[in-house]
Amino acid sequence: MILLLLSSIFIIPALMGLGKVVESFLGSLYTGISGNIISGIVGISLIWSVLAFFLPLNIYIEIPTLLIGFFYFFKEKLFLKWYHFSKQESALALSIILIIAFCSSYYPYILDHFGYYVPTIQWLTEYGMVKGMSNLDLTLGQMSIWHIFQAGFSNFSDPFLRMNAVILIIYTIYIIEKKSWAQLCFLPVLLLFSQSPSPDLPVVVFSLILLNEIVSGNRKTDLLFGFSIFVFAIKPTMIWIPILSFLYSILIVKSNFKSLLFGGAVLLLFFVKNIWTFGYPIFPISIIDLGISWKPNPEILQKSSQYAILKTYDMQYSYQEIQNFSWWEYAKNWLFLNGIKSKINILFILSLLVFTIFAFFKKNKMVTLILISILIKSILVLLFSAQYRFFIDVFFVIFFVLFFKQINKTTSIAAFSGLSIVLIIFLTFPTLLQQYLPSFRLGSFMGPFEKKQLYSPSVYHYKSFDSFKTGNLKFNVSKNYPYNFDTPIPAISRSYIIDDIHAGIFPQYIDEKNVKKGFIWKKLNSKQIKDTQNIIYSIKNTH
Numbered sequence: 001m002i003l004l005l006l007s008s009i010f011i012i013p014a015l016m017g018l019g020k021v022v023e024s025f026l027g028s029l030y031t032g033i034s035g036n037i038i039s040g041i042v043g044i045s046l047i048w049s050v051l052a053f054f055l056p057l058n059i060y061i062e063i064p065t066l067l068i069g070f071f072y073f074f075k076e077k078l079f080l081k082w083y084h085f086s087k088q089e090s091a092l093a094l095s096i097i098l099i100i101a102f103c104s105s106y107y108p109y110i111l112d113h114f115g116y117y118v119p120t121i122q123w124l125t126e127y128g129m130v131k132g133m134s135n136l137d138l139t140l141g142q143m144s145i146w147h148i149f150q151a152g153f154s155n156f157s158d159p160f161l162r163m164n165a166v167i168l169i170i171y172t173i174y175i176i177e178k179k180s181w182a183q184l185c186f187l188p189v190l191l192l193f194s195q196s197p198s199p200d201l202p203v204v205v206f207s208l209i210l211l212n213e214i215v216s217g218n219r220k221t222d223l224l225f226g227f228s229i230f231v232f233a234i235k236p237t238m239i240w241i242p243i244l245s246f247l248y249s250i251l252i253v254k255s256n257f258k259s260l261l262f263g264g265a266v267l268l269l270f271f272v273k274n275i276w277t278f279g280y281p282i283f284p285i286s287i288i289d290l291g292i293s294w295k296p297n298p299e300i301l302q303k304s305s306q307y308a309i310l311k312t313y314d315m316q317y318s319y320q321e322i323q324n325f326s327w328w329e330y331a332k333n334w335l336f337l338n339g340i341k342s343k344i345n346i347l348f349i350l351s352l353l354v355f356t357i358f359a360f361f362k363k364n365k366m367v368t369l370i371l372i373s374i375l376i377k378s379i380l381v382l383l384f385s386a387q388y389r390f391f392i393d394v395f396f397v398i399f400f401v402l403f404f405k406q407i408n409k410t411t412s413i414a415a416f417s418g419l420s421i422v423l424i425i426f427l428t429f430p431t432l433l434q435q436y437l438p439s440f441r442l443g444s445f446m447g448p449f450e451k452k453q454l455y456s457p458s459v460y461h462y463k464s465f466d467s468f469k470t471g472n473l474k475f476n477v478s479k480n481y482p483y484n485f486d487t488p489i490p491a492i493s494r495s496y497i498i499d500d501i502h503a504g505i506f507p508q509y510i511d512e513k514n515v516k517k518g519f520i521w522k523k524l525n526s527k528q529i530k531d532t533q534n535i536i537y538s539i540k541n542t543h
Contacts, residue, residue, distance in 0.1 A: 014069030015040035034174035045149040059155040104165035104194040107447030113196040114483035124151035131518025132294030141278035146199040181412035182404040188419035221249035226262035233270040240377035308385040462486040
């Protein structure tokens with residue numbers, strides 16, 4: 001906890017200084033401390049995304065970036081902005097920051113932390129973005145811009161991968177600066193994502209900030225659209241925010257084409273990044289086939305698509321059963337799954353219905369545009385993979401629009417305090433969560449409270465793995481554990497190894513002497529088939 005606070009004190013001034021540099025080129029979305037910091041985050045994320053094509057995001061990238069940030073922080077006397085807070089506001093901010101640091105110090109428990117987030121950051125810090133990464137392990141093809149940003153700060157200033165805690169501190173500052181008290185109610189829920197570099201947290205925070213700026217009448221449409229595309233580039237399921245900012249720019253502010261240029265440039269970078277690591281413009285969808293030689297094997301993509309459908313139904317039906325559903329059964333079985341996900345799905349549909357009715361009677365142009373945006377997003381999610389984690393942001397949006405004018409400071413602080421106490425109890429005693437919400441499976445992965453986390457965040461160490469070689473690829477596989485968060489790269493998850501072998505293929509270096517040249521897949525020859533059968537035997541008997 002203490003080290004997290006020190007890390008935040010170190011990172012935030014640097015981001016403010018970097019934001020000042022970015023604003024000298026792009027302008028400022030809004031004035032204030034949080035505005036400076038968010039400009040810094042967007043600018044550095046985009047710059048590092050370009051650099052990652054050519055360089056690893058190691059300490060030689062991090063240190064100069066920090067020095068530039070500190071230089072402009074002091075040169076522009078940005079520290080004076082902190083004196084604008086009253087004593088009461090400072091006390092409130094400090095109290096919330098201490099809660100954020102404490103909750104963020106627990107062990108990570110989101111499974112993607114171990115199978116996707118940490119391995120991605122490992123590759124970025126050691127090699128940068130590598131061509132055809134999805135051939136090694138399909139999830140690595142995502143290479144979220146958020147992990148690029150996290151990787152750049154993971155060598156020295158944030159080795160615990162708790163940048164999400166910094167984002168919540170920035171969000172707290174924004175709420176206090178803008179007196180947007182309804183958003184304070186969201187913080188306890190978002191604290192659930194603060195132990196890992198999950199992109200779900202920053203996209204919710206940034207989208208809510210952009211939403212508040214839009215409903216408040218911010219007319220800087222070039223930055224609103226550009227920053228909203230940045231959010232989409234972190235996680236494409238947030239497509240509603242660029243749709244909203246585009247409709248707002250065209251239909252309300254009536255901006256010209258130039259307001260879309262910055263966003264268009266960010267979108268182009270997003271497409272190029274995906275093509276480089278995945279082979280298609282939007283991960284994990286195999287549309288717009290450009291004939292890229294390093295694109296994934298079609299059979300592996302088909303299995304991934306099937307798995308997404310299985311996850312939609314919480315693995316409670318087989319793929320064949322789902323394929324035989326009628327349209328009525330598709331809806332009914334999704335709404336009435338066993339466990340808590342059924343309640344979330346039903347609440348999602350009811351929330352959309354309530355918001356639609358609200359917009360109909362409100363007859364407000366802005367509310368209508370918000371409704372259109374989240375309906376488009378919801379339809380796309382329902383069509384592709386209706387997992388609750390892909391539409392959880394819709395709850396925040398609807399709550400904000402319905403209550404942002406009704407909730408005052410006193411009510412929001414009371415709600416934040418009560419919910420935070422409940423969350424801390426569940427984090428500290430995860431067996432209570434497992435007892436009262438047994439269908440919330442992540443509860444079973446929560447680690448216990450340890451006294452040492454008051455000083456340093458709790459992290460897992462494993463470093464137990466086996467090494468194998470097929471063709472020109474020598475790779476590592478975590479022993480007795482399905483994920484490779486602490487396994488030296490190149491590492492492949494055992495599930496992908498089995499999928500590859502069943503498909504009769506295996507990843508290979510394009511150039512064995514140069515990892516940066518990337519990976520492709522190749523069909524296995526007779527000797528390699530025999531070798532891979534031995535690998536499967538070894539995995540099944542020792543893992």
